[in-house]
Structure formats: structure tokens, C-alpha cells
Amino acid sequence: MFVYPGWGRSGLVGWGAQMPETVAAAAERSPLRVLVAGSSGFIGRRLCPALEDAGYAVRAMTRCPDAYRGSGEVVKGDVHDPHSLRAALTGCDAAYYLVHSLADADFARRDAEAARTFARAAAEVGLSRIIYLGGLGDDADDLSAHLRSRREVEGLLGSAGVPVTTLRAGIIVGYGGISWEIARQLVEHLPVMVTPSWVRTRTQPIALADVVRYLLGVIEVPATVARAFDIGGPEVLAYVDMLRRVAAIEGRPLLVLPVPFLSPRLSSLWLSLVTNVDVQTGRSLIDSMTNEVVVRDDSIRGLVPFEPMDFDDAVLQALGERVKARRAP
Numbered sequence: 247m248f249v250y251p252g253w254g255r256s257g258l259v260g261w262g263a264q265m266p267e268t269v270a271a272a273a274e275r276s277p278l279r280v281l282v283a284g285s286s287g288f289i290g291r292r293l294c295p296a297l298e299d300a301g302y303a304v305r306a307m308t309r310c311p312d313a314y315r316g317s318g319e320v321v322k323g324d325v326h327d328p329h330s331l332r333a334a335l336t337g338c339d340a341a342y343y344l345v346h347s348l349a350d351a352d353f354a355r356r357d358a359e360a361a362r363t364f365a366r367a368a369a370e371v372g373l374s375r376i377i378y379l380g381g382l383g384d385d386a387d388d389l390s391a392h393l394r395s396r397r398e399v400e401g402l403l404g405s406a407g408v409p410v411t412t413l414r415a416g417i418i419v420g421y422g423g424i425s426w427e428i429a430r431q432l433v434e435h436l437p438v439m440v441t442p443s444w445v446r447t448r449t450q451p452i453a454l455a456d457v458v459r460y461l462l463g464v465i466e467v468p469a470t471v472a473r474a475f476d477i478g479g480p481e482v483l484a485y486v487d488m489l490r491r492v493a494a495i496e497g498r499p500l501l502v503l504p505v506p507f508l509s510p511r512l513s514s515l516w517l518s519l520v521t522n523v524d525v526q527t528g529r530s531l532i533d534s535m536t537n538e539v540v541v542r543d544d545s546i547r548g549l550v551p552f553e554p555m556d557f558d559d560a561v562l563q564a565l566g567e568r569v570k571a572r573r574a575p
């Protein structure tokens with residue numbers, strides 16, 4: 247029997263609540279089982295405990311189960327290995343897809359292949375839905391290879407017929423997030439920055455806690471199935487203003503000097519010298535900084551309503567979490 251995934255803590259929210267036989271089936275199988283692909287990552291580490299708190303049975307997928315220390319039942323799985331995916335997904339009702347291979351020079355091909363493989367395995371085991379966290383950016387724009395690839399993954403995840411909900415985010419402000427950590431390290435390491443002209447591109451950063459809230463919210467709302475949504479914080483900021491705001495919060499001096507002659511290659515080499523990002527990832531992210539990443543359609547606000555955190559609070563929370571993590575034994 248098909249159980250539509252408009253689930254809540256008991257699996258009874260949404261369409262299921264109007265269909266007595268489905269409710270009974272859902273209740274029998276409760277709590278609903280959700281696979282998180284990318285459970286060990288920046289987002290997955292926070293999403294897994296939030297799902298458990300909300301009453302879901304979490305299956306945390308990683309390539310290295312022995313190293314996994316997070317929430318949920320750990321399961322080994324590689325998005326390039328269909329056999330491992332079928333085993334990991336069997337018995338699950340839904341899956342979150344939080345995987346990318348940005349550090350790989352061939353990331354677009356690898357991420358496309360992985361999404362196709364995941365889509366097929368999900369269809370084979372009868373998964374009801376996939377929830378994917380991708381990237382903001384306007385299709386009409388000349389999108390960077392990274393943002394194009396994130397967009398391509400949306401379509402490929404749905405290519406075998408399992409409905410996909412996509413949340414598209416720009417910079418996610420939270421301890422350990424690659425883009426946020428680059429911003430933080432730039433501010434902390436350089437009182438004077440010579441930057442390419444992309445520092446004036448606009449972005450709409452969002453707090454990590456709010457991303458988790460949206461990821462959790464959409465699984466509860468049937469109207470979000472098979473749709474893509476933009477998510478962002480309350481403020482649209484140029485990258486340069488974002489850096490200035492971080493510097494002000496940290497009480498650090500910052501002089502930004504935009505120059506026209508810094509190529510993406512030079513910028514990424516320079517980024518890898520002053521931050522801990524690798525050259526390949528730095529290059530992909532820098533290429534994306536010429537694309538405006540702002541919310542164009544805020545319909546998610548009507549379906550998962552709450553007030554997103556403002557930028558300064560998101561920064562304070564990210565800095566606080568970093569301090570806590572460094573103090574931990």
C-alpha cells in the first residue's frame with residue numbers, strides 16, 4: 247500500500263491523515279524510516295539528530311561507517327555503488343540527498359553519475375520521495391560549472407520516477423560549512439584584502455539552523471513533493487558587505503580593495519594560501535561568485551512558515567559553535 251509522505255512525528259500528518267487504511271499502515275510501521283545520504287557532512291551532522299528528535303528513524307549513510315559518530319543507525323553506502331545503495335535504501339520511506347564531490351576536478355560528471363545511480367536505486371526499492379539540498383542561482387544567468395551541476399543533479403535525482411523536493415540555498419552560515427569558513431578565515435587572516443570584482447555580487451546567506459528547519463519542514467508537508475524552492479535568510483548582501491559585517495562582529499579591521507585583474511585561477515591559488523580550502527574547491531566556489539545567488543521565489547515561506555534568523559545572529563551562532571567545538575575534549 248502506498249503511504250504518501252506527508253509525515254509527522256507519528257507518520258499521520260497530511261494526506262495520510264485523511265485515509266484510514268493508510269494511517270493504519272503508517273502507524274504500524276511508525277516511526278517512519280529516512281535515509282540521510284551525506285550524514286557525516288556539514289548539513290547531515292545537524293539534520294540527523296533533528297530528524298530523530300522529530301520522531302523519525304534515521305539511517306545515516308556514509309562511506310566510512312567505522313568513523314561515524316553521529317545520530318541514527320549507521321549504514322555503509324557509496325553513491326557510485328548501486329548495490330550498496332539498494333541495501334541502504336531498502337525499508338526506507340524517504341531519503342535526503344546531501345552529497346557532492348566539489349573537491350574533485352571532474353565533479354560535474356561524478357555528481358551527475360551519482361545522482362543517476364541514486365535515482366535508480368531509490369526507484370528500485372520503491373522510495374516515496376527524495377529531498378535534495380542544492381544551490382541557488384538563476385537558470386537564465388550564465389551559471390558557473392558548480393551551480394549548473396547542482397541544478398543538473400535536481401533533474402537527475404528524479405530521472406527514475408521518484409519525486410524530488412529541492413531546496414536551493416546560497417551561503418549557509420554555520421560552523422564547518424565550507425563557504426562560511428572561507429569568509430570567516432578571510433576576515434580573521436587578512437586586515438587588507440585585494441579582491442576580484444565579484445565581491446560586489448549579491449548573495450542571500452541563511453543560518454544553518456534555518457536550513458535544517460526547512461529540510462525537516464518539507465518532509466512534513468505533502469504540498470512540497472516534486473517541487474523546488476529557494477531558501478534564504480532575511481538579508482540580501484554583496485559579498486563585500488558580508489565580509490565587513492563579519493569583521494565588525496569579530497572586532498577586526500578590514501580594508502577591501504577590489505581590482506579588475508585577478509583571474510579566477512589566481513584567486514583560487516591565493517584563497518588556498520590564506521584559508522584551508524583546497525585549490526579545486528576554491529576554484530569552483532570562486533567561479534560561482536560571479537553568479538547572484540538570491541531568493542527569486544519565496545513560496546516556501548507559506549508552506550514552512552517561520553522567521554529566518556538575521557545574518558548577524560547566524561554569524562554569532564556559527565562563531566559560538568566553533569568556540570564550543572574547540573573547547574570540547
Ligand SMILES: NC(=O)c1ccc[n+]([C@@H]2O[C@H](COP(=O)([O-])OP(=O)(O)OC[C@H]3O[C@@H](n4cnc5c(N)ncnc54)[C@H](OP(=O)(O)O)[C@@H]3O)[C@@H](O)[C@H]2O)c1
Pocket residue numbers: 283284285286287288289290307308309310323324325326343344345346347379380381396415416417418419423424425426
Ligand atoms: N555548505 C554550504 O554552504 C552549502 C550551500 C548550499 C548548498 N549546499 C548543499 O548541501 C549539500 C550538503 O553539503 P555539505 O556542505 O553538508 O557537504 P559536506 O560537508 O562536504 O559533506 C558531503 C557529504 O557527502 C558524502 N559523500 C561524498 N561522496 C560520497 C559518496 N561517493 N558516497 C556517499 N556519500 C558521499 C560525505 O560522506 P562520507 O565521506 O562520510 O561518505 C559527506 O557526508 C550539498 O548538496 C551542497 O551542494 C551546501
